Amino acid sequence: MGKALIIGCGGVAQVAIHKCCQNSAVFEEICIASRTKSKCDAVKAKLDGGKTKITTAQVDADKVDELVALIQREKPDVVLNLALPYQDLTIMDACLATRTNYVDTANYEPEDTAKFEYKWQWAYRERFEQAGITALLGSGFDPGVTSVFSAYALKHQFDEIHYIDILDCNAGDHGYPFATNFNPEINIREVSANGSYWEDGHWVETKPMEIKRVYDFPEIGEKDMYLLHHEEIESLALNMPGIKRIRFFMTFGQSYLTHLRCLENVGMTSIEPIEYQGMQIVPLQFLKAVLPDPASLGPRTKGKTNIGCIFRGVNDGKEKTYYLYNICDHQACYKETGMQAVAYTTGVPAMIGASMLLSGTWNTPGVHNIEEFDPDPFMAALNKWGLPWKESFHPDLVD
Incomplete structure (x- = not known):
């Protein structure tokens, strides 16, 4: 059905990547991007040969211009953010600039303050609505x-x-x-x-x-x-x-x-x-x-x-x-x-959330928490x- 850009290559991301490849009817193509490209290449080497086409890229998720350039080059239908919570806003900014759907598993927190709130991401609601794209927040296990x-x-x-x-x-x-x-x-x-x-x-x-x-x-x-x-x-x-x-x-x-x-x-x-x-x-x-x-x-x-x-x-x-x-x-x-x-229970719902947007099952422009959609298909x-x-x-x- 489409292409996902997966940002991050830790344990949760690797589970999500495995599951995307299992769900090749929806994830026809994925690009794995991380600060350390060799990690992405190692995962690609394990999973290559299936129906899902896999590519890799290097990106610093703290830098909006790098993210925008990557999204413009890869042209994904959805960005699955499995990087650090500190990087939610830069990735959301890049999705806005390129009009690309967005999914994450954890809410933004400032790097210098242990503060866990949705207010920073909820502030994007109107801009995502106007851009005609959807941000799905918290598609892990808890939240998710x-x-x-x-x-x-x-x-x-x-x-x-x-x-x-x-x-x-x-x-x-x-x-x-x-x-x-x-x-x-x-x-x-x-x-x-x-x-x-x-x-x-x-x-x-x-x-x-x-x-x-x-x-x-x-x-x-x-x-x-x-x-x-x-x-x-x-x-x-x-x-x-x-x-x-x-x-x-x-x-x-x-x-x-x-x-x-x-x-x-x-x-x-x-x-x-x-x-x-x-x-x-x-x-x-x-x-x-x-x-x-x-x-x-x-x-x-x-x-x-x-x-x-x-x-x-x-x-x-x-x-x-x-x-x-x-x-x-x-x-x-x-x-x-x-x-x-622990990685599995977060990575599987991350894939499912991205598949809900990629397949059009959930499609309401704006910034939404996961409980706002029909739970039955999930x-x-x-x-x-x-x-x-x-x-x-x-x-x-x-x-």
Whole structure:
């Protein structure tokens, strides 16, 4: 049906590229672009020979002029941004300049401030509408699938949803004392920031890791989970009528938390530059350089993930609870794509979101969060492309 330009070549991007090649009826051609072209060439070498034509390119995603030149040369129908969240706005600027549809998996955050908000990207709405192109925000798992789950639950199970608890459990074991399952810089910024949740029309802020719950996850068992701020709360609060509260919880093991606390105490998680031997370095960026590359964790990670949403609301005047979730096996994901389940659960929905625009299934000019579209075709695609969902009508509730 068309061509996608994929910017980025980390673990998530590599999963998305694999899936684009599997879905060759939609992705007739892809161009993989990254700051390091050799990474793109290595992925192309693995996947060449199928029905999807693959090309590669070098680009600095911080530079709008380079992005514009690349898009003009490649002429894609959609740009799939799997670079860093710091680069969302430059890529959106390039898409505007070339009138090209845009998809990402994570909202913009300034490099010098650990701030997770949609306001910068929502400010592009009118310009994307006027240009006649679509920007699809947050087409990963959380945000992404969790947002589609919410739209699906509202469409098929509820007249009104009042409470949403988003639960992200990774029970995988990679054998390292401390490592992150996705970009260490983004992961640690997210975890060490203040938590927050939406209740009765306003944000309630908490200290990092202040609120802990234990939950018995299907096929995994009991795990400690902690309340975090997460970006889909912001958009769901606007797009779910009647909502009273939305919370996000993520599981962490004690080894991870102990190491993180120690690193925080000695200043290694700081994003403030310091001078070292006459050079300015950011401690968190240095820490990222010495930690294991998340893309290298695939062969050694065992166990499962369970990510989903528990909904409470009313249907036909009666109280109702409903649980939608997905379970992924790290080793099965690695066998298929060479990446573990955390990359897989983000890369597959990234491909699906791009396919929704490329096929014209979703086509509304402007800047939109993923829950604003009809969830049914996306939900069907999850089952088809490796993220089958399960449902329960009598889940345990989080207190």
